[in-house]
Amino acid sequence: MKNRVITRVAPSPTGLMHIGTARVALFNHLFTKQNDGKIILRIEDTDRERSKPEFEKNIKDGFSWLGLAFDEVWKQSERTEIYTQYLQKLLAEDLAYISQEEVKKEGDRPSVIRFRNPGQKITFQDLIHGEITFDTTELGDFVIAKDLETPIFHFANVVDDLEAGTTHIIRGDDHISNTPRQILIFKALGGPIPTYAHLPMILAPDKTKLSKRHGAWPVTEYRDEGYLKEAVLNFIVLLGWSPQSRAEIAQDGTEDIVSLDQMLKLFDLAKVQKKGAVFNLEKLNWLNREHLKRLSSTERWQKITDWLPPTKADFMKTNELMLQKITPLILERVSTLKEAQALLANGEFDYFFHQPKPSQELLRTTTHLTEIASRLSELAAEDFTAETIKNKIWDFATEKGRGEVLWPLRVALSGKEKSPDPFVLAAILGRAETLNRIKNALS
RNA sequence: GGCCCUAUCGUCUAACGGUUAGGACACCACUCUUUCAAGGUGGUAAUCCGGGUUCGAUUCCCGGUAGGGUCGCCA
Numbered sequence: 001m002k003n004r005v006i007t008r009v010a011p012s013p014t015g016l017m018h019i020g021t022a023r024v025a026l027f028n029h030l031f032t033k034q035n036d037g038k039i040i041l042r043i044e045d046t047d048r049e050r051s052k053p054e055f056e057k058n059i060k061d062g063f064s065w066l067g068l069a070f071d072e073v074w075k076q077s078e079r080t081e082i083y084t085q086y087l088q089k090l091l092a093e094d095l096a097y098i099s100q101e102e103v104k105k106e107g108d109r110p111s112v113i114r115f116r117n118p119g120q121k122i123t124f125q126d127l128i129h130g131e132i133t134f135d136t137t138e139l140g141d142f143v144i145a146k147d148l149e150t151p152i153f154h155f156a157n158v159v160d161d162l163e164a165g166t167t168h169i170i171r172g173d174d175h176i177s178n179t180p181r182q183i184l185i186f187k188a189l190g191g192p193i194p195t196y197a198h199l200p201m202i203l204a205p206d207k208t209k210l211s212k213r214h215g216a217w218p219v220t221e222y223r224d225e226g227y228l229k230e231a232v233l234n235f236i237v238l239l240g241w242s243p244q245s246r247a248e249i250a251q252d253g254t255e256d257i258v259s260l261d262q263m264l265k266l267f268d269l270a271k272v273q274k275k276g277a278v279f280n281l282e283k284l285n286w287l288n289r290e291h292l293k294r295l296s297s298t299e300r301w302q303k304i305t306d307w308l309p310p311t312k313a314d315f316m317k318t319n320e321l322m323l324q325k326i327t328p329l330i331l332e333r334v335s336t337l338k339e340a341q342a343l344l345a346n347g348e349f350d351y352f353f354h355q356p357k358p359s360q361e362l363l364r365t366t367t368h369l370t371e372i373a374s375r376l377s378e379l380a381a382e383d384f385t386a387e388t389i390k391n392k393i394w395d396f397a398t399e400k401g402r403g404e405v406l407w408p409l410r411v412a413l414s415g416k417e418k419s420p421d422p423f424v425l426a427a428i429l430g431r432a433e434t435l436n437r438i439k440n441a442l443s
Numbered sequence: 444g445g446c447c448c449u450a451u452c453g454u455c456u457a458a459c460g461g462u463u464a465g466g467a468c469a470c471c472a473c474u475c476u477u478u479c480a481a482g483g484u485g486g487u488a489a490u491c492c493g494g495g496u497u498c499g500a501u502u503c504c505c506g507g508u509a510g511g512g513u514c515g516c517c518a
Contacts, residue, residue: 012518047517101516112516134447138514146516153518177447177513200449200511207510235455244457244466256455256467273456276511280454283468293481333480390476403477410478418479 005037006167009070010157012044013055016218017062019279020172020202020210023236025068027199028170030237030267040164041070045077046156062219066229067260074164076156083151086159086189087113087144095188096144113145115185122180127168127197128272134180142181158182162191170197170269173276197269200240203276210279226307226337228295231288234258239277241267257290285335292331300327307337309345316344319353325428326352329420352428356415358441366442368405369412371396373438381431386423393423412441 009025011017032039041063045051063070090096091113099114119137126132144155151159161169176198186193204214217225222232234257243258243266258266295303304327308316316323326349334340343349350356375392397405410422413434419425426434 010518014518044518050517105516108516129448132447138446143516150516152516157518172512173448174512175518178518180447198448203511205454209511238455238467240455242456242466275449277456278454280468283455286468289481329480386476394476397476401477406477416478420479421476423476 003165003167005032005035006040006165007032007037007170008040008042008074008161008164008166010042010044010160010171011059012047012050013052013059014047014050015055017055017059017220018210019216019219019222019236021059022062022066022068022219022232023202023239024171024199025063026066026233026236026263027241027267027269027272029068030263031168031170031197031269033264034267037167038071040072040074040166042074042160042164043076044153044156045075046151046153048077051077058218058220062223065220065223066233074160076160079156079160080149082163083145083156083159084148087148087151087155090115090144090188093188097141099141109146111147112143113147114141115144115181115188117141117184120184122183124179124183124193124196126176127195127269128200129176129198129274132176132179134177136180136184139181139184144185154178154182155185158185158189158191161194162186162189166194168197169194170199173198173201197272200273201276202236202239203278205278205280207276207278214279216279224338226339226341227284227288228291228303228337230259231284231291233260233263234287234291235284237263237267238283239279240273241271245271257287257294289335292334292337300331303337304330304340307341309341312344315353322352322428329424329428351414351416351419355433355437355440356413358411358415362411362415362417363408363441364411365404365408367408368396368400369408369438369442372405372409373435373442376426376431376438377435379431384427384431384434386427389426390423408441409438412438 007028009021009028011021028039031037041060043056043059045056087096091098094116096113096115098111100111101108103110117136117139121133121135123131123133142154143152145151160166179196179198183193202210202216204210204216206214210216219232223229237258238256243256243262245268292300292303301324304323305316330340330343330349334343372393375396376389379388379392393405393409406422410419410425411417413419413422413425413429429437
């Protein structure tokens with residue numbers, strides 16, 4: 001009988017939530033859910049100086065925005081007595097000792113607790129990298145705690161995994177070299193050694209570690225910039241893994257658009273890339289557009305209203321019907337909801353709400369406008385669709401030159417040289433307003 | 444520097460030793476309801492180098508090179 005899978009995600013609240021943390025959490029989630037396991041969020045705040053409540057909150061906010069839930073939440077600062085017990089055990093067995101130290105820099109203690117390193121070769125199987133061997137003699141007797149109440153990272157980390165019964169440690173590549181000393185502690189404590197899976201790092205375009213300097217934002221900032229959580233999840237799962245890697249769907253070009261459900265079905269930890277992956281904002285933008293397109297009309301409406309520019313919110317409410325009609329037009333032109341907001345704030349689509357005053361120069365000619373008006377007036381208001389409008393005008397436009405006919409029509413309706421095509425414009429404005437605007441342009 | 448990890452288009456990636464090395468983003472061209480956006484079609488572009496093993500290496504092994512990680516009383 002196999003043990004139930006138990007995993008954990010262990011961020012330290014020393015900064016705003018990193019996108020890499022989100023990815024590690026996602027991979028943990030996928031693996032855990034696939035195995036019907038339990039996942040724990042562990043706040044590693046043993047560093048009292050650098051840990052801040054606001055960072056902890058930001059991390060939790062990030063997870064809840066992404067919809068990544070945890071079965072339990074542990075906090076290391078609340079577990080001091082437990083670490084003390086384990087420390088005492090090690091001391092009693094002479095597996096660790098209190099060592100007198102030279103005080104080299106500020107904050108150094110005159111004595112610390114060091115682990116008695118037996119100095120052996122440690123080999124472990126990594127689910128992603130395969131077998132990895134380290135000689136731990138060069139580590140020496142490393143420090144595991146400043147005193148009985150103050151364990152440091154390696155020790156608290158191992159004790160908690162032992163206590164939680166963690167079966168799989170899925171974390172970033174940068175922890176590979178920490179693994180042997182943690183295994184040493186596991187052995188000293190007599191605990192089972194978990195299975196490891198070290199994920200490749202997310203890299204900046206210059207292939208170094210991704211940081212703020214490279215334009216990588218905290219996770220909550222993607223939310224605030226108007227990215228959809230589906231897009232962010234989709235993007236990070238593609239960093240180091242691909243739905244194409246599943247043989248059954250690998251034939252001719254699988255799409256990169258993956259929902260959480262599909263990830264759950266297709267994800268395979270063993271197929272994760274070994275190489276670090278460069279963060280590519282353009283692909284995120286593309287994914288966001290794709291997910292925006294896939295929103296239902298009610299969801300789209302919800303998002304647009306959530307993101308109305310504050311200054312325009314009231315006005316837009318009185319013009320709700322028109323806003324609803326142009327929502328698809330807006331979303332077609334942006335990558336993020338914040339851009340949609342900016343589009344509205346800049347008055348890019350104001351002509352839908354107000355009659356524009358097209359300049360004579362832009363209009364160029366009004367020769368055919370009368371004919372257009374007469375043709376369009378033959379249509380009933382309820383038949384006024386882009387399709388029927390096009391049918392009414394198309395032959396005429398082709399005969400007289402499309403530019404000659406279509407251009408003035410667009411300008412008459414929008415007052416601009418850049419706009420959606422005139423048929424769509426007319427359909428959205430409706431019969432009365434369209435005829436009105438043509439008449440206006442003629443005068 | 445020691446130790447460890449890694450190496451397919453610019454980027455993300457696919458290819459149980461046999462493929463014209465595939466897809467996606469980006470880019471370019473063309474196309475479309477003479478504009479914008481979206482869409483459609485097509486295109487440019489990669490197996491780091493050198494040795495093995497093999498009838499045959501992107502794939503397996505070794506070496507080199509390059510990049511990254513880590514060497515705290517941070518996590």
